[in-house]
Amino acid sequence: MSQAVIGENSQVIFHFSIKLEDGSAADSTKVHNKPAKLTMGDGSLTANFEKCLLGLNAGESKTFELEPEDAFGQPNPDNIYYVDRSKFGPETPAKVGAIIAFTQPDGTELPGLVREVQGESVTIDFNHPLAGQRLTFEVDIIEVQG
Template identity: 80%
Template structure:
């Protein structure tokens, strides 16, 4: 039986970890021992993360360092908003570091991180929490189907 190599349309079952430059894990499927499953190109991963998987096969363990522009992008100043404190409900008090979901006009929720609270002005950052970070993407390929 020939080994299945990950290609453009492969179905892949794998464990992954995304680690920050200080070595802390931002995300990992190993925490709950639930491997990720995807079909290449299905949008589960960005193109740059998928590129890391191409050519790997079952049993491979690899680590890739990705620059911000290849991972979660650079922070966009246009994604930082100043929201009046009166817009927050009594149950949701804006505190620095809090992640709050804001309902968009189309009904979807968009998470924002409270960066600053000054009087009645609350600074909310809608950039991806890992934007601007160099990350290490570690993968353990468990299964490949073509």
């Protein structure tokens, strides 16, 4: 039986690890042993990320670097908000470096990073924490369908 190769519409189950330019680990599905699952072409990954997966078989591993535009994008200044300090309470204090989930008008939660606290103004950054960074991805392909 021939092994499935990742193509344009394949369903892929894989582990990935993300490393920063300094070599430190940013994220890994191996920590909780929960591999990622995706359907190629569904828009959840950038085109260049998908290109790096095309042609891999189950059992193969690959390491590749992606520029910010091909990973999590560049930080968007429109995703920086200034919130009044009175909106924070004892259970969610406004501390630099804290990640706080904010409920959106549609009921979904969006994590924001407290960047700065000045007087009564708190700067919240809703950009992905890895936006603007060149990243190294290590992928281990577990299963390929289609």
